[in-house]
Amino acid sequence: xxxxxxxxxxxxxxxxxxxxxxxxxxxxxxxxxxxxxxxxxxxxxxxxxxxxxxxxxxxxxxxxxxxxxxxxxxxxxxxxxxxxxxxxxxxxxxxxxxxxxxxxxxxxxxxxxxxxxxxxxxxxxxxxxxxxxxxxxxxxxxxxxxxxxxxxxxxxxxxxxxxxxxxxxxxxxxxxxxxxxxxxxxxxxxxxxxxxxxxxxxxxxxxxxxxxxxxxxxxxxxxxxxxxxxxxxxxxxxxxxxxxxxxxxxxxxxxxxxxxxxxxxxxxxxxxxxxxxxxxxxxxxxxxxxxxxxxxxxxxxxxxxxxxxxxxxxxxxxxxxxxxxxxxxxxxxxxxxxxxxxxxxxxxxxxxxxxxxxxxxxxxxxxxxxx
Numbered sequence: 001x002x003x004x005x006x007x008x009x010x011x012x013x014x015x016x017x018x019x020x021x022x023x024x025x026x027x028x029x030x031x032x033x034x035x036x037x038x039x040x041x042x043x044x045x046x047x048x049x050x051x052x053x054x055x056x057x058x059x060x061x062x063x064x065x066x067x068x069x070x071x072x073x074x075x076x077x078x079x080x081x082x083x084x085x086x087x088x089x090x091x092x093x094x095x096x097x098x099x100x101x102x103x104x105x106x107x108x109x110x111x112x113x114x115x116x117x118x119x120x121x122x123x124x125x126x127x128x129x130x131x132x133x134x135x136x137x138x139x140x141x142x143x144x145x146x147x148x149x150x151x152x153x154x155x156x157x158x159x160x161x162x163x164x165x166x167x168x169x170x171x172x173x174x175x176x177x178x179x180x181x182x183x184x185x186x187x188x189x190x191x192x193x194x195x196x197x198x199x200x201x202x203x204x205x206x207x208x209x210x211x212x213x214x215x216x217x218x219x220x221x222x223x224x225x226x227x228x229x230x231x232x233x234x235x236x237x238x239x240x241x242x243x244x245x246x247x248x249x250x251x252x253x254x255x256x257x258x259x260x261x262x263x264x265x266x267x268x269x270x271x272x273x274x275x276x277x278x279x280x281x282x283x284x285x286x287x288x289x290x291x292x293x294x295x296x297x298x299x300x301x302x303x304x305x306x307x308x309x310x311x312x313x314x315x316x317x318x319x320x321x322x323x324x325x326x327x328x329x330x331x332x333x334x335x336x337x338x339x340x341x342x343x344x345x346x347x348x349x350x351x352x353x354x355x356x357x358x359x360x361x362x363x364x365x366x367x368x369x370x371x
Contacts, residue, residue, distance in 0.1 A: 001035040001076055003067050003102075005060055010307050013333050014144060017135040019162030019201030020050050026305040027056050030336075030359060031063065033102035035076050040106025041359060043309035043337075044098030047277055049254040050200055051228045054094050054277075062095040076106045080283070093257065093280045100281025101313050101355065108354030114316065116349045119286065121319035128345040129324040130156035130195055132331075135163050138176045145180060151330065153345045157181065157194050158223075158325060162201015167210065170198075178217050193220045195323070200227035200254055204241055211246040221249045221323065223273060223300075228254040232264060239268040251300055251323070258284065262291050271298030271323065275314075277306075282313050289320040298322040303329075308337035312357035315340060315349040336360050 011025040028045035046056040069087060078084055080103055088096050108115050116123060131154045133141050141159070148154040159177050161170040174196070181192045196219050202210065207225035214222060226242065229235035235255050243250060252265050253273035258280075262272055272292050274285050289299045300323035301314045308329040318324055326347055329335050339350045339357040350356020 001033065001070050001073050003063065003070050003099075004032040004034070005063060006030040006032070007056070007060075008307075008336055009334065010305055010332050011334050012305065013331050014147065015134070016132065016160075016305070016331070018160045018197075019135070019164070019199040020048065022134070023305055028307060028310075029056060029060055029063070029098060030309075031098045031102045033070075033076060033099070033106055035106065036110075038106055038109050040076065040102040040104070040109065040354065041309060041357065042098040042100070042102030042105065043307055043313075044094045044101075044277065045304075045306075046094065047304045049228060049278075051230055051254070054092055059092060059095045059098070062091055063098065066091070066099075076103050079103050080107060088280075091280075094277045096280035096284075097276050097310075098281075100283050101276070101309070104282050104313070105354035105357075112353050114349060114351060114353060114356050115282065115313075116316045116319060119316070121317075123319055123348055125319040126346055126348055127318075127322070127324065128153075128156050129326050129342075129347045130158040131327045131345070132325075133157060133159045133177065135160050135173075138172055141173055142176055142180060145177065149184075152342065153190070155190060155192050155345055156323075157192065159194060159196050160199060161196055161210075162198035162225075167202075167206055170210070171213070174214065174217050174219065178219075182218075194218060195221040195223065197223040197253070198225040200224050202226065204238060207242050208245045211242070211248055211250075215247040219248060221251060221271075222246060223251040224253040224255065225250075226255075232261075236264050236268060239265060243268045249298060251298070253300075253302065259288055259291055262288055262295070262297070266292075266295040266297060269297065271300055273300040273302045273323075273325070274317075275302045275304065276310055277304060282316060285314070285317055286320075289317055293320065300325055302326070307332065307335050308340040309355065309357045309359075311347075312337070312340040312350050313355045315347055316355065318347060318349055
């Protein structure tokens, strides 16, 4: 079994600003896991949640250090079961994610089926993905909305709040976008919804003030209003204090990383946002989605500045997802992957075996890193 890494860049067509800052692109890693004439692909990269940060260089170093141990294994299947946990458990979540994707892609290709079929999931259950409006002036945010509408139906809008300019600016953005949605709905007759994601940009008092007001404006969901905390008890206490004051579905993102977080947050939220880089790949994500649904929670699956391989992997889970949020690849000018399709604004898992996503070869993608 051989593992190869390759660096590549992802550049946003429109930079995205949230409460923690702005981004115009990222550097990611492609993993190629070869065994028995089959090559499984994985994508990973660094990200920052405000309280935890991972850099692509460090992730690459983790995976390179694992290469020799992988070569000694006789099959990738050993890593997909419980026997592989001892080898994977010390990896950071994004390093584990990249390897987990490559392993599942290899497994699906070996059996000739996409993951959603191996998991017996019904793609007819997939619903529209949200598209994101970053922070900015009212004029810039409305212009971004119009750009989305020129690209796809965009019936679900996620508006970033937690502006450094304060709650008055947040309110101005909500009013402007809500009015624009109402006008379009009157003109076209289609149902539209507005979600809000503060990315931890409010304190408890601000969140208690904003949540009822957002409901009055027709917002349908409030995501991660409070900053995530390293101390799990403190983090849980924040959601517990906010929940009685929040008439909207309350969704945890940066606070929710794994099954233990699902369990501790379940009494105090209405849903969780699963991101593959946070949780360690599609294997852990499937477990989290199934447990969340068993606990009566809604499931969102989200992304960072990811390419179509990461989003295509997440898309395999879409039949379990109430609130898809996989739009990052739709805002890239140099996505090196193909295979992820969208019908209107309903993203569908790839139909090819494994993750259903292919890498488009190009001479300028970047050098292969030494094993």
